Amino acid sequence: xxxxxxxxxxxxxxxxxxxxxxxxxxxxxxxxxxxxIGSSKASLFQTAYAGMNxxxxxxxxxxTRDLQMTGYSQPTALTSDGAASPTYSLTSSTLxxxxxxxxxDTGFADPRxxxxxxxxxxxxxxxxxxxxxxxxxxxxxxxxxxxxxxxGIPGAAPYVARNRYFISSGNSGRxxxxxxxxxxxxxxxxxxxxxxxxxxxxxxxxAASPTQVVRYVTATQIATLGAGAPAEWGRVVxxxxxxxVRSAERVLSSGDLTLTYLDCDSASQTSADGYLRRAYFATAxxxxxxxx
Numbered sequence: 001x002x003x004x005x006x007x008x009x010x011x012x013x014x015x016x017x018x019x020x021x022x023x024x025x026x027x028x029x030x031x032x033x034x035x036x037i038g039s040s041k042a043s044l045f046q047t048a049y050a051g052m053n054x055x056x057x058x059x060x061x062x063x064t065r066d067l068q069m070t071g072y073s074q075p076t077a078l079t080s081d082g083a084a085s086p087t088y089s090l091t092s093s094t095l096x097x098x099x100x101x102x103x104x105d106t107g108f109a110d111p112r113x114x115x116x117x118x119x120x121x122x123x124x125x126x127x128x129x130x131x132x133x134x135x136x137x138x139x140x141x142x143x144x145x146x147x148x149x150x151x152g153i154p155g156a157a158p159y160v161a162r163n164r165y166f167i168s169s170g171n172s173g174r175x176x177x178x179x180x181x182x183x184x185x186x187x188x189x190x191x192x193x194x195x196x197x198x199x200x201x202x203x204x205x206x207a208a209s210p211t212q213v214v215r216y217v218t219a220t221q222i223a224t225l226g227a228g229a230p231a232e233w234g235r236v237v238x239x240x241x242x243x244x245v246r247s248a249e250r251v252l253s254s255g256d257l258t259l260t261y262l263d264c265d266s267a268s269q270t271s272a273d274g275y276l277r278r279a280y281f282a283t284a285x286x287x288x289x290x291x292x
Contacts, residue, residue: 041251048247048276052194056245056280059177059192064284066128066148066163067239071100071288073131073158099233101286102127103200103219111164111180111188124200124219125166126239132161148179151186164188167198175246196244196277199264203238211289213238237289242281250274 107121116127130136132145132153139145144152148163162182170176170190177195180188202222203213222232242264252259252274261277263269271277 044251045276048249048251049278051248052245052276052278055192055194056243056278059195059243059245060241060280060282062148062177062191063165063241063243064282066130066165067101067241067284068287069130069136070128070236070286071130072136074133100129100288101202101236101239102233103202105199105218105220107166108164111166111178112182112184112186114182114184116164118219118223121167122197123167124198125164126200126219127162127164129160129162132159137161147181147183147186148191149181149186149189151181151183153181154183154185165198167195177243194246194248196246197264198244199242201240202236203240204232204235205237205289206235210235211237216240236286238283238285240281240283242279244277244279247276251276 102116103124103126104116104118105124107119107123107125109117109119111125119125132147134143134145137145137147138150140150140152142152145159145161146152147161148165153159153161164180164182166178166180166188167175168178168188168190170193172193174193175196176190177192177198178188178190180186199218201216201218203216204222205212206214217232225232244264250273252271259271260268261271262279263277264279264281266279269277
């Protein structure tokens with residue numbers, strides 16, 4: 001490197017050397033900035049996905065637990081099918097032969113109605129019915145079993161819980177998983193935030209194999225089976241649930257690969273509003289339909 005002698009006797013660098021040093025310095029600073037921004041974005045994504053995973057886990061746990069309880073009541077007898085290698089089933093009298101599970105692919109017109117009817121929405125909703133007691137619900141201060149909102153079930157024993165789950169927008173404008181009951185005195189309440197959509201496929205059996213799923217169908221497909229529709233709801237032995245969860249905050253920007261996601265039907269969609277989205281699945285078996 002050539003030194004330039006100044007009149008004062010001090011040595012310095014040439015203009016070219018200074019420019020090269022500045023370019024190298026800018027390149028180093030730019031690399032550090034890119035690394036910092038990338039690390040910050042990755043951390044933001046990880047935090048968002050962690051929150052989404054937690055919301056999905058809690059939501060699916062609530063839904064599958066109630067689906068497993070569908071039709072439960074205190075057993076009154078153990079009945080054999082009379083075969084050489086018999087299969088036994090529990091007989092109870094609380095719920096009789098009524099429909100234990102009912103759903104709509106378009107939501108409920110009124111989730112608190114005594115008799116449910118399908119609405120005109122775009123997300124699924126379903127109701128489960130089972131005998132509530134101190135083992136499968138939290139008792140109120142008065143010792144009464146509770147519904148999905150923690151409210152005491154009116155009437156006298158045996159108490160039957162009829163819990164309805166659906167998606168709606170809360171006061172904050174965020175989509176939420178809601179629960180209601182057939183007790184119109186209680187308002188529907190949100191359970192989990194940022195659950196944007198829900199879809200359910202029901203596993204139904206046939207009379208010859210009452211514990212075996214022969215096909216998975218939507219609520220609409222059950223409803224369009226004509227005269228056999230009521231029997232179809234009575235033959236639901238399992239359910240596959242999908243919830244579409246979005247991030248609590250906007251974290252996406254144009255150009256991000258995660259702008260695209262797969263919905264509950266495994267169809268590719270694009271997030272145009274900056275929110276991350278992911279579909280989560282779980283399957284629950286109706287325990288009273290399972291062989292003993």
